[in-house]
Amino acid sequence: MPTLNTRVNGTSVSKQIEASTLLVDLLRDQLHLTGTHVGCDTSQCGACVVHLDGRAVKSCTVLALQAEGRDVTTIENLAAADGTLHPLQEAFRKHHALQCGFCTPGMLMACAALLDDNPDPSEAEVRAGLEGNICRCTGYQNIVSAVRDAAKQMRA
Amino acid sequence: MYAFNYQCPQALAEAVSAFTAADDATWLAGGQTLVPVLKQHLAMPSDLIDLASIAELKGISVAGNRLSIGAMTCHAEVAGSPHVRGHIPALAELAGMIGDPHVRNRGTLGGSIANNDPAADYPAALLALDAVVHTNKRQIAADAFFTDLFETALDEGELILRVDFPLADKAAYEKFANPASRYAVVGVFAACTGNVSRIAVTGAGPCVFRADAMEQALNSSFTAAAIAGITADPEGLNSDMHASAVYRAHLIGVLAGRAINAANARGNGQ
Ligand SMILES: Cc1cc2nc3c(=O)[nH]c(=O)nc-3n(C[C@H](O)[C@H](O)[C@H](O)COP(=O)(O)OP(=O)(O)OC[C@H]3O[C@@H](n4cnc5c(N)ncnc54)[C@H](O)[C@@H]3O)c2cc1C
Ligand code: FES
Ligand code: FES
Numbered sequence: 001m002p003t004l005n006t007r008v009n010g011t012s013v014s015k016q017i018e019a020s021t022l023l024v025d026l027l028r029d030q031l032h033l034t035g036t037h038v039g040c041d042t043s044q045c046g047a048c049v050v051h052l053d054g055r056a057v058k059s060c061t062v063l064a065l066q067a068e069g070r071d072v073t074t075i076e077n078l079a080a081a082d083g084t085l086h087p088l089q090e091a092f093r094k095h096h097a098l099q100c101g102f103c104t105p106g107m108l109m110a111c112a113a114l115l116d117d118n119p120d121p122s123e124a125e126v127r128a129g130l131e132g133n134i135c136r137c138t139g140y141q142n143i144v145s146a147v148r149d150a151a152k153q154m155r156a
Numbered sequence: 157m158y159a160f161n162y163q164c165p166q167a168l169a170e171a172v173s174a175f176t177a178a179d180d181a182t183w184l185a186g187g188q189t190l191v192p193v194l195k196q197h198l199a200m201p202s203d204l205i206d207l208a209s210i211a212e213l214k215g216i217s218v219a220g221n222r223l224s225i226g227a228m229t230c231h232a233e234v235a236g237s238p239h240v241r242g243h244i245p246a247l248a249e250l251a252g253m254i255g256d257p258h259v260r261n262r263g264t265l266g267g268s269i270a271n272n273d274p275a276a277d278y279p280a281a282l283l284a285l286d287a288v289v290h291t292n293k294r295q296i297a298a299d300a301f302f303t304d305l306f307e308t309a310l311d312e313g314e315l316i317l318r319v320d321f322p323l324a325d326k327a328a329y330e331k332f333a334n335p336a337s338r339y340a341v342v343g344v345f346a347a348c349t350g351n352v353s354r355i356a357v358t359g360a361g362p363c364v365f366r367a368d369a370m371e372q373a374l375n376s377s378f379t380a381a382a383i384a385g386i387t388a389d390p391e392g393l394n395s396d397m398h399a400s401a402v403y404r405a406h407l408i409g410v411l412a413g414r415a416i417n418a419a420n421a422r423g424n425g426q
Contacts, residue, residue: 041195046256061191063162066184131255132257
């Protein structure tokens with residue numbers, strides 16, 4: 001079995017894995033980082049979004065071996081070490097931007113990447129930025145409000 | 157999934173020999189088509205040869221009147237590139253309309269055209285801009301590259317290195333996107349250089365094609381008015397749950413008109 005050397009949430013990981021292991025399965029099944037969800041098998045829902053070298057990717061559509069030598073960041077790393085919520089998490093809570101919460105980890109990671117690229121997105125830009133994330137219960141209105149509010153807090 | 161071998165060669169020659177040595181190898185670019193295909197066992201290659209570390213497949217450059225984009229360049233990089241935005245803004249816009257941000261961070265130019273999905277965006281740009289595909293064996297004009305549904309002129313194991321796009325005087329892409337997948341229900345790329353116009357249509361048929369009658373009408377005047385009387389023939393176009401062939405034929409005319417207007421609004425020098 002090939003050996004994978006990568007970093008997950010800042011910690012070095014060295015593991016023998018099957019070449020066919022998906023990044024999401026490495027995270028969930030082997031590293032027990034179960035915050036990253038799987039909501040589909042067609043690469044469409046975005047519940048599995050993590051950051052690979054700072055860019056949002058669908059971890060169900062990346063082989064774990066493609067993360068060799070790279071930095072993977074998951075939802076578990078979004079809040080501060082002392083548990084202080086990220087402004088996006090705070091805003092999602094305040095604006096009721098989640099209901100069942102299944103899509104939320106992917107939404108948050110997608111939104112965090114969006115705000116890295118664009119600290120002051122318009123409503124249309126937030127909606128375009130979330131084209132790869134599907135929510136089946138809350139609806140998108142509150143998510144968009146939360147992202148714009150978080151962006152404002154983060155710019156302050 | 158199923159068991160396969162994975163290699164990530166650091167050099168072009170090494171990649172080619174790894175491909176040849178394997179039983180049944182497949183190139184792996186960003187995996188945005190291939191990984192779903194493997195998951196569903198629609199293909200079961202014995203070996204994946206990852207192209208991610210090969211320098212020759214990377215980068216965007218401009219020389220003379222050609223914009224050159226490496227096969228492994230992801231859609232987000234094309235969409236954000238000052239070279240592409242400055243020289244062929246329609247191409248940057250097209251790349252920015254592919255799928256969603258996460259797909260654009262992984263999906264590549266080479267993977268998209270090698271796959272030749274009938275609803276993919278890049279094939280329309282290559283065809284309308286009269287681009288040339290450079291492989292490890294030869295150069296292939298876009299007109300000869302896209303041959304049929306998910307089929308290209310590539311031989312088994314032939315590797316796309318880069319695509320050279322001639323700089324058009326004016327160009328624009330208009331797509332009627334499927335709201336769920338973002339793939340093109342119909343997409344039309346219009347380009348004009350000197351008095352030569354090229355109109356390429358994706359999404360509508362089994363494979364990207366040029367709208368010959370429109371091109372002829374446009375050669376004397378690159379305006380939406382020049383094609384106003386031309387209707388596309390629904391015969392042979394795709395008909396599915398998203399749109400009928402008749403509706404797709406109608407969209408070709410609408411989107412071609414919009415693309416020509418957008419190209420003219422952008423004007424010479426873009
Ligand atoms: C949710 C979703 C939405 C999408 N929406 C759109 C859309 O709106 N428009 C659109 O155009 N596309 C869309 N795509 C496809 C996307 O653009 C990918 O770029 C495309 O699927 C190819 O993926 P890839 O570059 O990662 O190649 P891979 O999946 O790695 O490879 C695809 C194929 O190309 C071959 N290949 C790869 N590189 C080379 C090379 N250099 N030389 C020879 N062969 C090669 C591989 O062997 C494989 O057969 C979407 C994909 C997803 C998952
Ligand atoms: S699980 Fe749905 S896109 Fe990854
Ligand atoms: S909160 Fe339930 S799917 Fe989004």
